[in-house]
Amino acid sequence: MQFNFDYRVTFLIVLWALGWAMIVLAGLVYFPPWVAAAFGLVMIAGHNLLDGVVSMNPIWFILHGPGFVLNTPRFVVFVAYPLIPWVGVTAVGYSLGQIYAWDAGRRRAFLLRLGVALMAAFVVLRGINFYGDPARWSTQKSAALTIVSFLNTTKYPPSLLFLLMSLGPALLILWAVDAATPRWMRPALIFGRVPMFCYLLHFPLIHLLAVAVCCVRYGHVYWMFHSPSLDRYPFTPPPGWGYSLPVVYLVWAVVVVALYPLCRWFAGVRQRRSDPWLSYF
Numbered sequence: 001m002q003f004n005f006d007y008r009v010t011f012l013i014v015l016w017a018l019g020w021a022m023i024v025l026a027g028l029v030y031f032p033p034w035v036a037a038a039f040g041l042v043m044i045a046g047h048n049l050l051d052g053v054v055s056m057n058p059i060w061f062i063l064h065g066p067g068f069v070l071n072t073p074r075f076v077v078f079v080a081y082p083l084i085p086w087v088g089v090t091a092v093g094y095s096l097g098q099i100y101a102w103d104a105g106r107r108r109a110f111l112l113r114l115g116v117a118l119m120a121a122f123v124v125l126r127g128i129n130f131y132g133d134p135a136r137w138s139t140q141k142s143a144a145l146t147i148v149s150f151l152n153t154t155k156y157p158p159s160l161l162f163l164l165m166s167l168g169p170a171l172l173i174l175w176a177v178d179a180a181t182p183r184w185m186r187p188a189l190i191f192g193r194v195p196m197f198c199y200l201l202h203f204p205l206i207h208l209l210a211v212a213v214c215c216v217r218y219g220h221v222y223w224m225f226h227s228p229s230l231d232r233y234p235f236t237p238p239p240g241w242g243y244s245l246p247v248v249y250l251v252w253a254v255v256v257v258a259l260y261p262l263c264r265w266f267a268g269v270r271q272r273r274s275d276p277w278l279s280y281f
Contacts, residue, residue: 001203002234003211004225010077012069014199018082021090028091037095043088046079048160051134066156076230079116082157089163104178111175126150126161133159146180157181187260193267197257197281205255207234216239 028036044113050064061067061079068079099107137149153162177185191198211224218238226236243251270278 002227003207009227009230012079012103013081017086020083021087024087025094033095033098036091040088043085044163045160047085048132072116108178109176112172115168115171118164122161132161190267192263194263194281197265197266202255
């Protein structure tokens with residue numbers, strides 16, 4: 001992500017959370033799937049009860065931060081993805097996978113009902129404005145801004161309401177594509193077959209593009225390799241750095257298209273071979 005190896009600033013983010021979630025699942029898989037589901041649901045629904053806890057202990061930041069594990073003039077380690085409730089989300093996702101052994105009709109009905117139920121629960125709980133997110137919504141000077149306030153839930157760590165408003169629509173997408181994947185969505189299946197491979201490649205590709213743009217625009221690239229503090233991670237923005245949202249979306253599209261051939265090739269490798277290490281990607 002940084003193209004340097006000084007480790008002055010280390011963010012504990014997605015891969016960190018995924019790794020710990022896999023370690024926990026390594027134990028949960030020895031129990032019936034409902035145990036993992038119950039474990040995850042309790043964590044998802046109940047962790048906002050801890051919002052009022054104030055602690056500067058690094059262990060607390062690891063579990064329910066975010067916050068600094070280490071903060072010295074030489075090194076900074078910051079937890080951006082606390083383990084609670086991400087470990088629980090992964091456990092619930094593992095349990096949900098069991099429904100793909102059901103017949104299609106029963107599975108699709110379950111996905112539809114659960115997706116609608118989660119979205120309805122979000123609207124009701126957010127409307128009550130009492131539990132499920134540390135940030136309350138409020139009436140703003142315009143209807144549009146009030147809607148934004150209503151939808152502005154907390155991701156770090158993900159609140160119950162954030163998960164309801166994101167996992168609910170995700171389940172409806174699974175329901176919609178379950179019977180037959182629309183032709184225009186079939187390329188997405190390639191990325192879905194090699195998700196970790198795609199994820200690990202997109203960081204260096206994006207940063208490489210940023211280095212190239214920096215070189216063309218400024219004639220120097222040292223900013224792209226320099227991240228001495230938390231506010232300058234994963235690089236130090238050059239003067240005037242930044243682009244409009246349409247340009248950002250264009251870069252996103254370029255990266256996705258560029259990764260497609262590599263992901264298609266690797267998906268073919270996984271299909272032809274059965275090496276154990278391939279299962280991690």
